[in-house]
Amino acid sequence: MHSTSSMSWFGRLSLGGGLAFLYLPIVVLVVYSFNASKLVSVWAGFSLGWYQTLFDDEAVMAAFGLSLKVAVLASAMSVVLGTLAGLVMARFGPFRGKSLFAGMLTAPMVMPEVITGLSMLLLFVSMQQWLGFPEERGVLTIWVGHVTLCTAYVTVVIRSRLVEMDRSLEEAAMDLGARPLKIFFVITLPLILPAIASGFLLSFTLSLDDLVMTAFLSGPGSTTLPQLIFSRVRLGLNPEINALGTLTVLVVAVLVISANRIMLRQEKRRAALAAAS
């Protein structure tokens, strides 16, 4: 693409139209979060009042805390499992059942969440009947569900990074006397760290806004933020939700942008490395 000045009117129109289509709803959401009126669609002057209401709302704060907790725990676990799975896929040569394993890894990505959520719910219910565990649905069950989903994404990220990484680096470390486990921690891990970081952020955002699976796996005492927003909206719109939405957009934007920057910086570095050699 050339600079904007050399773009035809059609190009500009389609770009503007596309951007408006994508971001206008969010702009409206953000603008009305500063509305003084109680009605969502009538502008009555600027106010930060709804943010005040939001922070005073204990149910929202509790849901936000729970979402954050689940997101951090699920991302941490997904990163560990995803790294192991990515390592197995990229480094452990061919083994029996490798393609089955690869399929199972990506299944949660393509499987409708309704199905995954429902099947997990059924599993947990029968487990409770037969084993008495888990006693009730809550943080633990939501966490398990989110980990299943996020691990699939992390695996893809880590695996592709490992595949493009020069294998002779690990061989050189082995040649110089390092044992496999040490090589993983001293060579492989530092080199895939950016991929792990972006995998973590990806999981975090996925977990933070998951509604469908969470709906199946949460119990009476555990309501995540997306669930809360959804139920509030059904009761009637209120600029407090707009304020909450605005903050969510802010958090997600920060995470996505930082994930992008990490990857971009890594890309540049690799390009420099390639140019130098």
Next chain:
Amino acid sequence: MNMTPPLADSGKPYLQIVDVVKQFGEHTAVNGVNLTIGKNEIFALLGSSGCGKSTLLRMLAGMETPTSGRILLDGQDVTRLPPYERPINMMFQSYALFPHMTVEQNIAFGLRQDKLSKADINERVARMLELVQMSKYARRKPFQLSGGQQQRVALARSLAKRPKLLLLDEPLGALDKKLRQQTQLELVNMIEQVGVTCIMVTHDQEEAMTMASRVGIMSEGQLLQVASPSEIYERPNCRFTAEFIGETNLFSGQVAVDEADHVQIDSAELRRPIYVGHGITGTLGMPVWVSLRPERVGLSRSAPAGDCNHDQGTVHDIAYLGGFSIYHIQLASGKIVKASVPATRWRDEPAPTWGESVHLSWADNDAVVLTL
């Protein structure tokens, strides 16, 4: 082009490769290789890509395990030792410098695995940096170095542990041509300074001939000939080696006279027999090939004397290369013979030109008889 003096210790076996075979599924990458290498020798495995030389090197490093056969180093059987327990270090083709470590840390990596004291590590790293003249760059990261500098760091890293055997995988393959020629002898000097037994793998014959004291020619998983660079060139033992190393003219024929001190070979491609001034192990009438290097072929306007070793043809093509020219002479049989003629040959008469009829000839011991 070989400037490496023969090494005093090279007679005693130091590394022994015994009947080594490596199969990947149905494919045999290395097929029964036997090789003995002396201490402090620089040996080159030469072959085109896919000939099994890299697989052999990786088996020495321990990255691959032989399907059968044994590898002995300094009396120790290392065939099944993992790479991290072998007293063998390798310089990788891509150099494989750890991008997240400085030059210093890269060189120290192997020493750290041996749990050496910090003072020892620092001292050895400093000495290695000095050897490869990279002391100034100790704190740089690999991506801040040029290709030649990266190569030297990679060498320093593989020498730092004082391995019993140094493996070089296409050591200069990643450098551009000009830098490569300059680096060849530099690399040999550094290796000899340290005094380490070294096996390198390359597809570049000039690199092998310049750097190694002995060369092994590999093709399709087999070691065809092992000899000094000059012997490989002057006395190839098979058609593959003769054609692979340098340029040659190959004639097919049969043994017509087989005596203890000479043989005569009739070839349909030449009007007169080829006379070779030494005996061969063969029988009368057996099919053989004769290799004749272009620089052994002389050109003249008058017919040479004698009944052997000359023929007549017309100049088909001339490649002028300054100091010498390659003449392509077409014989009556249609065969084209290449003759490399120095420019000084045409001091007293004008050089032959396209279409001119010339005589070509060679001496009794210039041709090499090949039975394989």
